[in-house]
Amino acid sequence: MSLNKFTIRLLTIFLLLTILLLSTGYSQTRSKIQGTVKDVQTGEVLFGANVVLLDTYLGAATDVHGKYFIINVPIGTYKVQATMIGYNKKVVTEVIVSADKVTTVDFELSSAIIQSEEVIVTAQRNTLNTEVSNTITVITAEQLENTTGMREISSFLEKQPGVSTENGFLQIRGGSSDQTGTFVNGMAYNNAAVGNAETSIPLSSIEQVSLLSGGFNAEYGNFRSGLINITTKSGSKDKYKGTISISRNAPLVKRFGPLMNDPYSPALRPYLDPSLAFYGTDNTWKNTDPYLYQQHDRFDGWIPAANTFNQTNPKFRASAMDYYYLASWMHMALPDYEGLSKLPDSVKTAIGYYELSDEQKKLFKDHAWDEEGTDYNFDVGFGGPFPFISKMLGNLTFYLSHISKETSYIVPVSRKSQKTHVTLLTMKTNPMEALTLTINGLWKRQMGVSPIKPAFGDFPDAAREGGFMTSDNLKYFARLSNLDGGVNYWYTPPMFPLLNQTTLMGGFTLNHVYDARTFSEFAASYLSIKDNAPVGDNRNSSIMTLFGPFPVTEMPYGKWQFAPNNRLTTIVGSDTISYLYPNYDALPGVFRRFRGKEGDLYTNVHTQQQRVKYDLVSQIGDHNYFKAGIEYNRFDIDHKLWMKWNRTGPYNSYEFNYRRTPSTTGAYVQDQISFEGIVANLGIRMDYFYGGGGKWPSGDAFAYAFTSAFGEAPRDPGAATDSFYAALASGRSLIWEKWEEYDKENPGFLQPVKNFMTFSPRLGVSFPVTERAKFYFNYGHFRSNPPYSTMYLIRYRYDKNGLYDMANPNLEPPKTVSYELGATYNFLDNYLVNLSGYYKDITGQNGDVNYKSSSGSVDYELWENNNYQDIQGVEINITKNDNSWITGWVNFNYMLKKSGLTGRAVVSDVTINDDQAGLYSGQESRFLPQPLFNANITFNAPRSLFEDNLLLNALLSGWSTTFFFEWKSGDYFTWNPLNKEHVSSNVQWPTHTMLNMKMSKTFIVRGIGITMFVDVSNLLNNKISLLNKGYAFRRNNVDGGNFTQWNDTKEYLASLRLPMYNSPEYDVLREQNPGKYIAGDDKIGDLRSDSKSYINDPDYSYFIFGQPRDIWFGIKIDF
Structure with missing residues (x-):
């Protein structure tokens, strides 16, 4: 190839790289194929045989022992061919290469003297992988397809032993969500601000997924519980392939029980049951049905409510019937027209009975709270050689995939459903045989609801109300009844704020082969996650109809919280009806808030991550597979987030604003030593945790600067209040600015932020017992940053209480010491059984301590390294994945867990109180085991079941x-x-x-x-x-x-x-x-x-x- 052509090719690739660096980038995770070539007749090893991966540049020759090693193999499925002069060539198909596993393919060649066609065999599945010394679950696209309910990768992962979810985030072997990491094509995919691993990618793009739930090697850092390695398709250089999947469910309400707006349901029956609502629960149930009486709210009835109203409103009088219809409207319910019509005439006269017009009934029907929803999933992928320029750019290939899905909430809130759109592009080229460039791009748009309740200053982290509300939102909805007593917020649809998020990622990986046994890989990536929450009142104030003297709008839908009152005026004939609703649009005798305490969530959080990584890998001789590398992660967390619920200024405003730029630097060395079937994985990792620099208010735990009086927020509307809110909206932390001024007058209040360096040894040993069984053991130290929310996120409430929660950037990275012992047995050729037992000793876990002054002016929670955990478990996993008529997996999980406190729970400024409390609070919680059993069995009818009968084959196969x-x-x-x-x-x-x-x-x-x-x-x-x-x-x-x-x-x-x-x-x-x-x-x-x-x-x-x-x-x- 001429120099000019090569230069043009490199310049073109550089241009593509520059353009796509604003998208997502992931490296192509790589592994190794090894094996032995022998003579089938004599059993002697063959020296100099050539083994190649068809349709790639990769291959190797056997050494004097008949062994070969092909390193730098991208994850995927291959055909491996062995040839030697004087022998018939042999091809093994469907050879699966997985992350963190070595694939073994042995050949037995027959002499060319014995004439035969090319020998083609299918690789055996479920091999022991004797080099693996920890628990790894490899998941193929085929397995995903053969599992029920697969519309996102997390649905499959949570069915695996040791994997669970909390608040919608994945957790592995009892660790919190921040201890789990996701890698897509080798690149980290995590939300640092919230503290969770991301898994939203199109299923059509997935080539393979590896779940590491045991002790992993030194190359992985800053995660302590487990890792999810996702490898995506990059397209074929020979042909185009694609897939389209469209699915939706039948409409349903996603729970049993009565509808929330059923007039006879528990929260509404006292007010909307015609036989009860007008005379009240005391007159109807108290003496006749004490069981129902104690099960429901007490209510006096709409007749007394109407009488009270008419005493002060002689011109426009209300009937009990008016109130009944108004209550139905405010609860988004359909009135029981039939029950009303069957009331005795005497009752009808007493309540002022009348029927609604057809138009009003239609308004009621359109206005009713609709819990029934339909979900859909659209997933498409397409790839192959890049059109027109593939050959010019080193066989440039691409794979473009997209998923759009809508998932309804169990209980509709400010939105009825959550929508997610993800587009992923992967491109790969070989400008030279020794050089591979992989470029990836990802865009994600998610539109849903936040579980945060701004009026209550909820914490926006993964352990509490951070991220998006899950589709199973009963946890958040039912919890509303814990606020202010009763269910007064259940019938306030906009109680939870809208939340939108846009994710962009961009990066590339450059893989360079030095020789047949050594290669290096350099990867760089950029991640951007932006949040936005629409704010302000949005209720449509147009009058829709009226019930007696009560005009109604679309209420209670739509937010209208900061208006001083809700006066609705309409003209009926020559009369002008003007009605001022009570506070919160309340109904007399009904403890409800239909507006006014939704609050506003102001979030423009922008989380960015820049990552570079370099790895050097070499097969040294027959016994050592050496890896070394260094990586740097820089985080830029611009946490512009604050909340308010007020009527007269910054009262009840919560500030969470901060901007910090922490980073982690890691370096590792590891070696996989193989000798006579025994494999040892040895490594050590160094991590340097940079806290972002600057200072922190850690010099005086009971400083006046932590009190509510110190905030000095304006109370009344005006220029000062406008300036206050404008400053918060710009991302300024007003309390921090005051702390900096306070430090000038009180030197030492702000102290430098600490940094930490740690070393983590890793050891794993695997040794075969027979050809079908092995034992393995691993031991390791694992460190990770505490969640960044615990390091930087403070909660300060202006004009009330002051500081509620204080973060601590000086938290030392918690340490997990992990032990695992396991055995793997391959029986009946196709069944693989893995039994593992593990123990995790976790120290320095972050927990809160209450700092409380004797005067009560200072009262806040501070994060400290004062918690520990002990986690023990047993996992059994049986798999059969051989494309036969029956395949599947069965697993069993059993876990014991305890946690405790290693210091005080409360610290006072009066030292005698601390002395009396002692050094330790002695809290320990033990969680009894909850065994879990899963089984996924697939029965397949071969696609060529009746080859001789086309009709039967068409009907019964497939x-x-x-x-x-x-x-x-x-x-x-x-x-x-x-x-x-x-x-x-x-x-x-x-x-x-x-x-x-x-x-x-x-x-x-x-x-x-x-x-x-x-x-x-x-x-x-x-x-x-x-x-x-x-x-x-x-x-x-x-x-x-x-x-x-x-x-x-x-x-x-x-x-x-x-x-x-x-x-x-x-x-x-x-x-x-x-x-x-x-x-x-x-x-x-x-x-x-x-x-x-x-x-x-x-x-x-x-x-x-x-x-x-x-x-x-x-x-x-x-x-």
């Missing part, structure tokens, strides 16, 4: 049916009505069981695969108990603590006839509480029925059961 079964032991909790000492976690909530099914049929039409499928979640429509979540229990104004201590929960448990009550110890309780604490064979989870009418059910039947049957229909086209 079918695939998958069943997924899940069983989980119920949560433990404490039920101790006798108040005995040392009683803890003595009873359990119901177990969880679920059966899903996916059935598909594939047709091949002119080389195009068309697959139609139905995917059913909860096939048997079992009612999945949610009692362990606490959503169904009503909290009254005096209840506190965990929901198991609420009165409604106690009433339910006391009404059950449990075996534990079969003791004379309960005689006193039985005497004091007639009908309760009676022994029997009931189980926790039993509910009231005709045969068990003594059970006092939880008050909120909306949330007793969840996850009803969900049926998806779809079509997938592969070409």
